[in-house]
Amino acid sequence: MFTSMTFASILPEILILTIGLLVLIFEPFWKEDQKRNAGWLTAGGLLIAMLLSMLFGRPGEPTEVLGGMIRFDWFGFFLKMLFMFAAAATALLLMDHEQVGKRGEAYVMLLAALIGMNLMASSADLVMLYLSIETASIPMYILAGFLVGDERSTEAGFKYFLYGTLASTVMLYGFSLVFGFSGSTNLYEIASALTAGSISPLLAFGVVSLIVVGLGFKVSIVPFHFWAPDVYQGAPTPVAGYLSTASKAAGFAVILRLFFIAFPEFTSTWTMILAVLAAISMTVGNLLALPQTNIKRLLAYSSISHAGYALIGAVAFSQFGAASVVFYMAAYIATNLLAFGLVMAFSRITGLEEVTDYAGLSRRNPLMGLMMLAAFLSLAGMPPFGGFVAKVFVFAAGVQANYTWLVIVGIINSIIGVYYYLNVLKYVYLYRLPGEDEENHPIPLTQSYTIALVVLVIGVILLGTVFGPFFNWSDAGALNLF
Amino acid sequence: MVPLSWYLTLAAALFSIGLFGVLVRRNAVAILLGVELMLNAVNINLVAFWRYSDALTSMGGQVFAIIVFAVAAAEVSVGLALVISAYRRRNTVIADELDMLKW
Numbered sequence: 001m002f003t004s005m006t007f008a009s010i011l012p013e014i015l016i017l018t019i020g021l022l023v024l025i026f027e028p029f030w031k032e033d034q035k036r037n038a039g040w041l042t043a044g045g046l047l048i049a050m051l052l053s054m055l056f057g058r059p060g061e062p063t064e065v066l067g068g069m070i071r072f073d074w075f076g077f078f079l080k081m082l083f084m085f086a087a088a089a090t091a092l093l094l095m096d097h098e099q100v101g102k103r104g105e106a107y108v109m110l111l112a113a114l115i116g117m118n119l120m121a122s123s124a125d126l127v128m129l130y131l132s133i134e135t136a137s138i139p140m141y142i143l144a145g146f147l148v149g150d151e152r153s154t155e156a157g158f159k160y161f162l163y164g165t166l167a168s169t170v171m172l173y174g175f176s177l178v179f180g181f182s183g184s185t186n187l188y189e190i191a192s193a194l195t196a197g198s199i200s201p202l203l204a205f206g207v208v209s210l211i212v213v214g215l216g217f218k219v220s221i222v223p224f225h226f227w228a229p230d231v232y233q234g235a236p237t238p239v240a241g242y243l244s245t246a247s248k249a250a251g252f253a254v255i256l257r258l259f260f261i262a263f264p265e266f267t268s269t270w271t272m273i274l275a276v277l278a279a280i281s282m283t284v285g286n287l288l289a290l291p292q293t294n295i296k297r298l299l300a301y302s303s304i305s306h307a308g309y310a311l312i313g314a315v316a317f318s319q320f321g322a323a324s325v326v327f328y329m330a331a332y333i334a335t336n337l338l339a340f341g342l343v344m345a346f347s348r349i350t351g352l353e354e355v356t357d358y359a360g361l362s363r364r365n366p367l368m369g370l371m372m373l374a375a376f377l378s379l380a381g382m383p384p385f386g387g388f389v390a391k392v393f394v395f396a397a398g399v400q401a402n403y404t405w406l407v408i409v410g411i412i413n414s415i416i417g418v419y420y421y422l423n424v425l426k427y428v429y430l431y432r433l434p435g436e437d438e439e440n441h442p443i444p445l446t447q448s449y450t451i452a453l454v455v456l457v458i459g460v461i462l463l464g465t466v467f468g469p470f471f472n473w474s475d476a477g478a479l480n481l482f
Numbered sequence: 483m484v485p486l487s488w489y490l491t492l493a494a495a496l497f498s499i500g501l502f503g504v505l506v507r508r509n510a511v512a513i514l515l516g517v518e519l520m521l522n523a524v525n526i527n528l529v530a531f532w533r534y535s536d537a538l539t540s541m542g543g544q545v546f547a548i549i550v551f552a553v554a555a556a557e558v559s560v561g562l563a564l565v566i567s568a569y570r571r572r573n574t575v576i577a578d579e580l581d582m583l584k585w
Contacts, residue, residue: 126546127542127545127546127549130546130549130550130553131549131553134553134556134557138556138557138560141560141561141564142560142563142564145564145567145568148567148570148571149571150571151571151572151582152582152583154564154567154568154571154572155568155572155580155582155583156583157564157567157568158510158564158565158567158568158577158580159580159583161560161561161564162510162513162561162577165514165517165557165561166504166517166520169500169517169520169521169524170501170520172521172524172550173497173520173523173524173527175524175546176524176527176528176531176546177527179528179531179542179543179546180490180527180528180530180531183531183535183536183537184537184540184542185542185546229583230583230584233583234582234583
């Protein structure tokens, strides 16, 4: 029953758990000013865990382990590495957060959510899927409301929890019906039991809709997006960045695996639902981003529209489509973490979060201005940054699957998006502080921020220039879904 | 024996009552009660489907139900903690009155 394969398949999770325990053991013995070292421990530990997993935890042929709960394949492995990278960057960004950085339990919550996301990417059973989704969500509720002394943060945690439990319960009702109709919880057995003739199309539509509610909440697509702007604004900024990247990518991993594997017979039903939601998400997300003045809310609406773009790849229902979604998530994780990291670095010194406050940033800290340029141009989908290549792949997958109308909606929306991204850069580069004395108001970056931000910038540029190997990995992962 | 459809109807009704409560009630604790009703509807579904299936030896449905209520307990404890934290800060548990963050 337990072979070396079993341990290799959950090696990343075992290592993450070990890091969490180490943080819990060491943190109480550190003095107050040393406690931020928990961030170094988490980030360094995650890098070592990634290396060890790549050396000893590589999957071969897709196999089911732990009684069919986990599927050990490249799709899960590649996404796990992405989530661990995102968590390591988030830990570095958390370190210098005034209220959160010195609290060991924040890092433990981060790692607990990471275990949940890793399992979301690799679970092949409805029971495991539900358990991992909740393991990823519950620590995030706590992290969103972590600043108990801050009215916005408590409200963010409260709202995230209420929306989150409702969405996951509705999804669970859908799971229970799937179990009932197919008699099994394993995704592959569901696929063979649920053939087109066995349940009526209307029933299939209902069940898929119930499941889409929960997953749509996780990836924040319209109309399940109401929590996103409020939570991103209220939660500690690095947590908001983690929510908008790793958590969303984990949601997409579940969408791909669940719909591609368990419901291939009902493709027309779920692609129709997802295509409509993708079109609405892109449009509503972009239009609501236009009037935003708070940069975190702007990034929240932008993340809603990005979920819409990525969904085009899932709608395509092809190997190329799945690969394009995985690649999109890689580019999006690097880009959006960079954007949130810069917002964090800026508000840490100034305490301000409005777009207009960024006036003169290019003179106050030229490096940050440049990184801001990379992040926002990548979000807008400009070459040579990752966001451009990712959008090209997703749109190509859409055209290949005859969803030309959806791709046209996507292209029009990317043009709308350019407006508000460039608007932020306008303040960074063209406007100046009221007194024009920027040299007296520098914005220093601490060591951990410099490391995290520079690594993320390199990631954004690498994904936009030498994207070949990354796309090949995504493609190898996507192959395991068919 | 009671037919399966009766259980499913009961579960659907319970789910709808819970959803109605979540959407209509403004008190956060009452919203949590609604969510609990919905989770119980799911459990009735799971156990009923399992009991009436051909594969009684595979424990899938029962295990699923047990995991659902274990997770529900964890979720509610975190949820009540968040409600208390909001109450300490704002002196209210009415969802509508927590409206600092909008637009």
